Amino acid sequence: MSITATTPQTLTITNLNKTFQIAGKPVPVLKDINLTVKPGEFISIIGPSGCGKSTLLRLVVGLERGFTGEIRLGENLIQGPGVNRGMVFQEARLYPWLTVAENVAFGLGNGPSKAEKQRIVQEHLELVGLAGFVNAYPHQLSGGMQQRVSIARALVNRPQVLLLDEPFGALDAMTRINMQQEIIRIWQAEKTTILLVTHDIDEAIFLGDRVVVMSKLPATAKSIIPVDLLRPRDRNSFDFVRIRKTIYSEFFADVEVPFAYSI
Numbered sequence: 001m002s003i004t005a006t007t008p009q010t011l012t013i014t015n016l017n018k019t020f021q022i023a024g025k026p027v028p029v030l031k032d033i034n035l036t037v038k039p040g041e042f043i044s045i046i047g048p049s050g051c052g053k054s055t056l057l058r059l060v061v062g063l064e065r066g067f068t069g070e071i072r073l074g075e076n077l078i079q080g081p082g083v084n085r086g087m088v089f090q091e092a093r094l095y096p097w098l099t100v101a102e103n104v105a106f107g108l109g110n111g112p113s114k115a116e117k118q119r120i121v122q123e124h125l126e127l128v129g130l131a132g133f134v135n136a137y138p139h140q141l142s143g144g145m146q147q148r149v150s151i152a153r154a155l156v157n158r159p160q161v162l163l164l165d166e167p168f169g170a171l172d173a174m175t176r177i178n179m180q181q182e183i184i185r186i187w188q189a190e191k192t193t194i195l196l197v198t199h200d201i202d203e204a205i206f207l208g209d210r211v212v213v214m215s216k217l218p219a220t221a222k223s224i225i226p227v228d229l230l231r232p233r234d235r236n237s238f239d240f241v242r243i244r245k246t247i248y249s250e251f252f253a254d255v256e257v258p259f260a261y262s263i
């Protein structure tokens with residue numbers, strides 16, 4: 001059963017442009033990004049290193065200012081951080097001196113009573129499969145378990161949009177595949193809208209309803225490829241391989257590679 005209270009709304013990114021100042025010079029990073037994400041949709045974002053994928057997520061979560069264009073959740077303009085959006089980073093970023101439960105409770109602030117907090121934390125630890133680790137400390141957990149804690153912490157305020165910035169990048173291959181299945185299970189239970197940045201094209205296809213391929217700087221959303229495959233997905237199926245080929249050619253179309261690739 002879902003523990004998400006609010007129904008997700010459409011996320012609309014319109015004519016989004018972001019320029020950084022680097023060594024006194026303007027560096028346009030994002031150029032005319034337009035993307036409409038349906039409530040509960042899972043979007044994967046891939047693109048060359050340094051093209052602005054993290055910047056895009058940071059703009060949606062409200063951590064980055066100074067842009068032109070609009071980001072809206074439903075009717076509301078996004079102008080800063082808010083509890084309707086949660087973010088998970090590549091490294092779990094847990095407080096080492098707090099227990100698992102205290103780390104998850106941290107995001108709840110002072111609003112709920114102690115008993116209410118305990119209930120919410122327990123629910124979310126069950127959701128990520130860590131109900132038995134309430135009193136453990138981060139150093140007593142594996143990398144995958146730590147990432148589950150950070151996912152629970154990001155979900156604890158029942159966000160409408162969950163932003164995942166290479167959340168499995170630091171994990172070994174087996175744990176990564178396991179976590180991909182876990183995130184699908186959580187997404188299907190919670191029906192949260194998800195934007196995932198990844199460097200792994202197979203991961204993007206395995207997880208996403210659509211894959212956004214960004215260009216090199218200044219980055220545009222140069223193609224948006226629907227992944228019309230039933231779930232659970234088979235990475236070796238003919239259609240998965242077909243979509244992988246399409247994405248590879250989009251991805252490498254404007255990136256110089258010193259080798260011939262074949263798949």
Ligand SMILES: Nc1ncnc2c1ncn2[C@@H]1O[C@H](COP(=O)(O)OP(=O)(O)OP(=O)(O)O)[C@@H](O)[C@H]1O
Pocket residue numbers: 020021022029047048049050051052053054055056
């Ligand atoms: N706070 C900042 N100030 C100045 N420039 C920045 C800042 N943050 C990011 N940039 C620049 O913006 C560009 C995009 O960075 P970003 O981290 O969004 O890329 P990315 O696609 O997520 O990279 P990667 O795939 O390597 O993680 C880079 O050229 C980076 O130097």
